[in-house]
Amino acid sequence: MTEEVKAPKKEKIPRQKMPEQKPEVRRHNFDEVPLGYTPELAMKEAERCIQCKDPRCIPGCPVEVDIPGFIKLIKEGDFEGAIRKLWEKNALPAVCGRVCPQEVQCEGLCVIGKKDQPVAVGNLEKFAADYQRLHGRDVLPPKAAPTGKKVAVVGSGPAGLTVAGDLILKGHDVHIFEALHGPGGVLLYGIPEFRLPKAIVAAECNYLEKLGCTIEVNAVIGRSETVDELLERFDAVFLGVGAGLPMFLSIPGEHYIGVYSSNEYLTRSNLMKAYDFPNYDTPIVRGKNVATFGGGNVAMDSARTALRLGADHSYIIYRRSLEEMPARKEEIHHAEEEGVEFMFLTAPVRFLGTEDGFLTGVECLRMELGEPDASGRRRPVTIPGSEFVVEIDTAVISIGSNANPLLTKSTPGLVLNKWGNIVADPKTGKTMKPRVWAGGDIVTGAATVILAAGAGRIASNSIHDFLTYGW
């Protein structure tokens, strides 16, 4: 498209499109959907940023990355400088560039977005991180002299990885304990390959090991060792165990074969690589008609995984309407493009199955939106007599996660709120138990990668102060 430019003003550059795999191709594979900016595309997109004196984007970022700063470096072709700028505030830019809800954070506030599409901050972040991983020099940042202090980090999700990365550079000894057989938390077992390649998660963890962190997998703290036992061996303990307790719908028929929690469905597919069964040993039901219940990122990931496992129909069944869906806009858009079918204002009532237990359908009710509830979202109310049946052979329940009590129940002295989340000071990450810090989903309830990473940064500063000054 050639635009006539009348004014002698600088030519307006449109937002540079991210090259992507075509929907009809990618719905059958697990490869990453966006292909990534080339250096040329990235530099062109970076030029769109007008380097605001008082940038609106920065306050929109939970960890306050110097956004114009790193974008300027990309514009100048200094990609290594750009990644360093990002690292100042964010330990996991390759991940965040891919999974942050930019449209409600930095990009949602970008001044360019008022009249045009905002600067593609997320895409640029991803570019800088990928460029460094693929072409960057393999130099490790300088480490402070050893302090002789030892820190245990429980859980290897974004919160734990951030704490570990920060404290190892400050000269402390860091030991990560992870319950599963691989590190990364939700980044490994939850978010699918097509959205966050596992090679990136592995690279982040390898980097920590190169810096000198010990990562011990298969260590279920609370069972294999208690927090109190860790406190005997370590000077400080950080708890970043996530929100791993799946919620079910509590409707009849949830035991039928083919009914999954999204945690199980995604863990089988991602962590256990059931999509490659029988090459890998773990099986998964490959439904022809799959319904996912929920409207968040987890639901989109499940519905899109179902397509890739060979479903003819993959439905999202959601109680409210499109506007209320909490998923990232890009995920909803990608899901639609790939052929996920949305059924809004619909609530499941019971599952139906055969005598020998195989799922055959779900009975649903139609809803309409009533008055706004406490969260400000309009509350869905059922329309009596509107029952109908959707024929399905697989169901994925994706309505949220609660705090997993395995560790908290075995740790006297921790104070929990009424939902079972650990109470921690938001300014320091300190819990009510001496020498124990916590952050991420186990404190806030299921949230986002960047909030978990941000909580990790806050806690690591506080832990460092404690180890250095005693408070």
Add this chain to the structure above:
Amino acid sequence: MFEIVERQELAQGTIISNWIKAPKIAAKAKPGQFVILRANEKGERIPLTMADTDPEKGLINIIYMVIGKSTALFKTLQVGDSFLDVIGPLGAATHLEKVGKVICVGGGTGIAVLHPITRGLKDMGNHVFSVIGARSKELLIMEDRMKAVSDELMICTDDGTYGHKGFVTDKLKETLEKHKDIGLAVCIGPVPMMRACCNVTKEYNVHTLVSLNPIMVDGTGMCGCCRVRVGGQMKFACVDGPEFDGHQVDFDELNLRLRSYLPEEKVSYDQFKAAQGHQCTCGS
């Protein structure tokens, strides 16, 4: 890596016993707890109970029946070979207390699961009656080890090749009839056996523990795969169990969910057997 230091084939090679080096787990494990094992990078996470531990030597003992791809793969591991992952101890430990007289009933590989619990009950000072059973004499395991931890051991085989001819429920009923003061029954084995035992103990109003074996993935309460219905409520066997009040368990639901992957399991096992059959040198 978790090395196998001792290996035995029991019941004509249908059941395998391994002692595995896992010092951290051995130091912590209590009766009733299990581990999850993975043989290699492509392997499934397989839950198995610890039939015994040796904390001093840092060893754990697993005893498993070869029934599908993963257990057949485990069987190929020899002394000196290692499991890639062993995770545990998992599950809640058995609540052991002095009741007075107790009866422990085990069928098949359930005897392996029953063994540490029986010993625990014996160590607490209980008078222990034990009943163990198998289809026939060659398939019976752990007779000596059960004898060592029981005051009275009864044996049943379906075909009468050893001990009482009939099911373990016969001896269970007989013993409960004779000793009206038995305060606790622990029944562990195949689902139909546990269900039958519970029907008997219900008649005598004897509190009964069973150990459930639903399909699992993580074993930490994260996935919900192991959900079972107990007293009308959903429980996760890997963290809330695996032991439950047998009179409250919905065995129908458990049975049904255990069949979730029958077609896939067959594909997987057939492929494995075919690969074992052709004597290749590819090393995989």
